[in-house]
Amino acid sequence: MAEQTLHQLYEQKAQLIFNYLRKLGCPREDAEDIVQATFAKAVEQWIHIATDHVSAWLFRVAIHHYYDLYRHRRAFPHLQVDDAFMEQVLEEQTLEGENLLLTKEAQEEFKALLGQMKPSYAHLLLLKYEAAYSYQEIGQLVGMKEDAVRTSLYRARKQFKQRWEERENERKRNL
Known part of the structure; x- marks a missing residue:
């Protein structure tokens, strides 16, 4: 070498x-x-x-x-996510075109939701949106086919959106 x-x-x-x-x-x-x-x-x-x-x-x-x-x-780590990553993911997850305002509370909720997700989904979201890797690059990094990466990221975004909506609905009921 x-x-x-x-x-x-x-x-x-x-x-x-x-x-x-x-x-x-x-x-x-x-x-x-x-x-x-x-x-x-x-x-x-x-x-x-x-x-x-x-x-x-x-x-x-x-x-x-x-x-x-x-x-x-024997400890599972907590994911660390920066503000730019949160804004990018949440922009994709806006409901009916509404822009979500990220407050400190929303950022904490975002981190909590990401931490509750299946670890492989959270890691794929980080690779795609934080590290800005392409589907092909992610596939090479994690040993998956490109189509499998696309499918897993779709499911990860869907799971995140569903949990975000549930949390928002719960918040509205508590008001």
């Missing part, structure tokens, strides 16, 4: 992997350790990695390290 190639790969992907782990709820120190372990494994396994799938391989290794870490700690 060329040292220059690994260095370029690290420069291109380390921050992306770190940010994705943080969005999954991974503490900063753990995310740094996972990124380091991921690239250490890349050095060890370089000759076995298909060059056209290096990015997907790195993300899968990082995610597996993350799951292993929390499996051993």
Whole structure:
């Protein structure tokens, strides 16, 4: 393996992997350790990695390290979502063309709803709307066919919208 190639790969992907782990709820120190372990494994396994799938391989290794870490700690992480992501998803979920105003309370509700969703759905939503990956890129990262990604994202958006509407209806009844 060329040292220059690994260095370029690290420069291109380390921050992306770190940010994705943080969005999954991974503490900063753990995310740094996972990124380091991921690239250490890349050095060890370089000759076995298909060059056209290096990015997907790195993300899968990082995610597996993350799951292993929390499996051993027996704790399920809370997703961290930033405001821009919430606004983008909620714009898609507007009811009958109404624009939803995001208040602090709505942001907290959004985080709670995302945390209640099936973890794979929440992760797909983060990859699509937070990381802005295409369906094809998401498929490569999570090991799914593009059509399966589209279907899962459709279901994830539908589940989110349904839960959001239920919460809104409950709020209206309580007024």
